[in-house]
Amino acid sequence: MQTLLQKALNERILIIDGAMGSLIQGYGLTEADFRGSLLTNHAKPLKGNNDLLCLTRPDIITEIHTQYLSAGADIIETNTFNATAISQADYNTQHLVYDINFAAAQAAQQAVANWRSQTGSHQPKWVAGAMGPTNQTLSLSPDVNRPAYRATTFDAIKTAYYEQARGLMEGGADILLVETVFDTLNCKAALYAILDLFENTGKTLPLMVSVTITDQSGRTLSGQTVEAFYASVSHAPLLSIGLNCALGAHEMRPYLLSLSHIAPCYISCYPNAGLPNAFGGYDETPEQMCHVLANYAQQGLLNIVGGCCGTTPQHIQHIAQHMQNIPPRKLPLQNLIAT
DSSP: OOOHHHHHHHHSOEEBOOOSHHHHHTTOOOHHHHHTTTTTTOSSOOTTOGGGHHHHOHHHHHHHHHHHHHHTOSEEEOSOTTOSHHHHGGGTOGGGHHHHHHHHHHHHHHHHHHHHHHHOOOOOOEEEEEEOOOSOOSSSOSOTTOTTOOSSOHHHHHHHHHHHHHHHHHHTOSEEEEEEEOOHHHHHHHHHHHHHHHHHHSOOOOEEEEEOOOSTTOOOTTSOOHHHHHHHHTTSOOSEEEEEEEEEHHHHHHHHHHHHHHOSSEEEEEEESSSBOTTSOBOOOHHHHHHHHHHHHHTTOOSEEOOOTTOOHHHHHHHHHHHTTSOOOOOOHHHHHHO
16 A cells, blocks of 8 residues: 555655755854753864754754745755764764754654644645764775775664664654765665664664765765666665765766666655855756756656755755646556555
């Protein structure tokens, strides 16, 4: 039997939200905002640890989520891109990881409730628990003089992702999204952790994976093509697979085309607002980005679409408006029969 999410995906292209970090920067937050009352005496500086705001300034996180919902997003991502013990160790806040993820899912669900209250709409919305790549990699050495060295282990990465996924699930996430994947081994550790969590709890959530092609070579940072990457993760029960970050919409086309041809699941695409300029910013306007993505949708390549770095609620609003009358990519017949 189809779930409400599967039914929606078969009927229309769903919209996922845009960037979180740049909108947080727009609030001009101080060290005190990141500390809150929880970490007043914490030894390390915390400004810039955006995930921590789920605990110390959840009002801001909920407000940003609500902006994206108002812009037309069907799926909003939790503010948890770096909310693993491995990444939070830089701030000595790894003991808060479960709480951050739980609170992040709660903040996103609160935004959905606020949006429903404001609009009176009963249109379904979904919270995707965002699980980023961590700041340590299993496939590459951090020391060029010791190519065989690894700063972490598969079990350590798996344990970190398990804790994150548990917090997101218990906090109320509707989906788990392993995103911005540049290292296939890290991704496999995340999937292993998630499937382990499903088995231990007896509960499952839809599972999305989104890979990042790092440059014009068409490969991930760990050296795989999109076809090879899909083969590496296809054992998992994926709701969707797709692309995000690193590239703009225009540059994603060949990789999106490849995935849409080989994957029996739904396809997602949420690119940056173009390539970075000389100052590290993003210049692609909502109109420019939407023109490219609408073209992809008309070619039957998309099921889920939105934005990554440099995108705003205005980008998402344009995308949502232009996707309304374009049918979604059709799943291969054998997968529909299996569903």
